[in-house]
Amino acid sequence: MKKNRLIAAVAAAALVVSGLAGCGSSASTESAQTVPAGTETESSVQKSSEAVNKTGYPIMNEDYTFKIVYAVGSTDKIGGWENKDFVKKIEEDTGLKIQWVGIPEASYNDQVAIMIAAGDLPDAFIGQIPNFAQFLDSFVKMNDMIDDYAPSLKEFFDKYPNIKLAGMFPDGSIYGLPEVQLDGYVAGKSLAINKKWLDAVGMEMPETADELFDVLMAFKTQDPNGNGQADEIPFAFYKDRKFDILKSAFGFAGYDEKDYKYPYLQVVDGKVDFYPVSENYHAYLQYLNKLYSNGLIDPNGFIQEEVDMIAKGTNDQIGVFPNYSYDDITVGDYAGDYTYLLPLKDSNGERHYQPSAWSGTVIVNQFAITNNCPYPEAMLRLYDYINSSFDNRLLFGWGPKDMAWVDNGDGTISKKADPVLEGYNSYAEVRHTLSMGIKGIFLWTEEDNAKFAVTSDREIKYMERQKPYMDCAVKEFLPEGQDYPENTQEINVLLTELRTYMDNFMAESVMNGIDDAKWQKHLEDCRKFSYERYTELNQEYYDRMMKLAEE
Structure with missing residues (x-):
């Protein structure tokens, strides 16, 4: 690895801008100069303490x-943050002297990779490190420092052990700390159904696959939008959001989408299962083909983008669609016509739903301290200072009072988003100009988020579907976490071919049907694309994570 870094450093030397050169400076740098990276002598530990x-x-x-x-x-x-008020407050409150070096996010990964290859490291990074697991010897292991130097972080980890687990490497080590923005919404993925159309065709909310078929057929044939044209699309989707919630009707839950980390997998009684080779999946494909053959799903869905589905939704043409956020994003002014459709019941009358790993956004390894830092405890205390109170998390994560948010006087606060502060085009601009925002290192809890007043119809609707969906959530699924670099690399290679095959196979099966001969060939193809090895690697990962969770 050192040889590779040396080669990379020579090649990259001319590319490293002068503003990125050098590490922190001190009146006395003897410790940093005489102790090799990755080692700690007794004197250096004593000096730091x-x-x-x-x-x-x-x-x-x-x-x-x-x-x-x-x-x-x-x-x-x-x-950049260098001269902003929130940075001045950090330095005034903590007494720390900090040189802030910002890199535009578009080039951040490339420039950080060059710095690591060259061994030209700062004291700390705020922002995920590309291929972080391959460079752990350049960073400080923090496990033994947290109790003494980060009481707020310790309290957070005690409350959210799954987030702590997500940042732990297979041996239990913690080299990076998270940025967290929880909102209480675990049921992000759902199906939306046009309740106005349901009323127009005189039908009840469907609860089974057969009932949904009947409803979609009515949407197609009875002109529920009332414009006198046969322009209704009973079930709309696009290439990155398809039919996953419908799997519930066939006794399982899971996601195939490209942005899901563990596609095609479910966990049953502690065993990782590759569901595309199950008879339940076979029946699921047959049902989808039945919908397609009867003209009940959008024939352009496999190739269209989200913007194409939105164009149809804002024209009052959609009956049911996969809704992973707010329904007004897809259907605009018609959002009031829609409600959520629960996962369908299977043959045993049970519903199956796989929730998000956590309620909001968690960016693991967002903060890392390098071995070039002679005082890592101070950097850990900086992280903890930012998260030591609600007021700090609010200031550093959202921005200052009356500019990014207002006090409602009743114990709640509201984002100053409508209208936004003069001179800004969006609330995102306000937030990320006046604070660290989502690029920072704040630990925003569900209790913190509950202090935001919920007043908009879209937020209320989003909240309303949480409990009904979670009531049918599966209890077991692959948790977020860190794997061995070599395993991650092997899984990524296997998935590259497996995803391409599965995307093509699903489209072919939905549009042209899946008979026994095609199903047998599919099973052979899955073996050819090493689904068993893919499952085995994820089983090993799952077992390690469960063991870590028990420790």
Whole structure:
């Protein structure tokens, strides 16, 4: 690995901009100069513990300027944090001296990779490191420091052990810390159905596959939008959002989409199962072909983009569609006509739904301290300071009062989003110009988010579907976490071919049908594309994660 880095460093030397050169500076850098990266002598540990206060402020007893590299968000109107008010507050409150080095997010991965290859590291990074697991010897293991230097983080991990688990490597080590924005919404994926059309055709909410077929047939034949044209699309979808929620009717739950980390897999009684070779999946494909053959699903769905589906939705043409966010994104002013459709009952009367891993956004390994940092405890205390109170999380994650949010005077707050602050085009611009925003390192909890007043119809509808969907959620699924780099690489290689095959196979099966001969060939093809090895690797990962969770 060192040889590869040396080669990469020589090739990249001319590309590293001068603003990125060097690490933090100190009046006394003897420790950093004499101790090789990745090692800690007794004297260096003692020096660090003497220089860094475990509690209180200032954090440091030594004169040292830390260098922190971070990603600049595309919606940051100023283009960097260096002279912003929230940075001044950090330095005033903590006493830390920090050189902030921002890299535009479009080039962040490339420039950080060059820095790591060259060994030209800052004290810390705010922003995920590309291929982080391959470079752990360049970063500080934090497990033994958290209890003493990050009480707020420890409290957070105790409350959300699944998020802690997501950042742990197979041996239990923690080299990176998360950025978290929880919102209480675990049931993000759903189906939306046009209740106005249901009333127009005089039918009840469908609960089984057969009932849904009958409803879709009525949507096709009875002109529910009342325009005198046969322009209704009973079931709409696009190439990245298809039929996954319908799997419930056939006794299983899982996702195939390209943005899902563990496609084609479910967990049953602790065993990872590749469901595309099951008879339930066979029946699921036959049902989809029945819908297609009767003209009940959009024939352009496999090739169209989301924008194409939106054009139809905003023209009052859609009966049912996969809704992974707010329904007004797809159907615009017709959003009031729609409600959620629960996962359908299977032959045993049971529903199956796979929820999100957590309720909101979790970016693992968003904050990492390098081995070039002589005082890693100080950087950990900085992370903890940002998360030490609700007021801090609000300021550093959203922005200042009366600019990014307002106090409603009743214990709640509201985002200042309609209208946004003068001079800004969107709330994202306000947030990421006046605070770290989603590019930062704040731990926003569900309790924090509950202080935002929920007043819009779209938020209320989103909240209303949470409990009904979660009542039918599966109890077992692959958790988010870190795997061995070599396993991750092998899985990615297997998935490249497997995804291409499965996408083509599904489209072919839905449009042209799936008889016994085609099904047998499919089973052979899955073996050819090493589904058994893919399943085995994920079983090993699942078992390791369950063991870590018990420790």
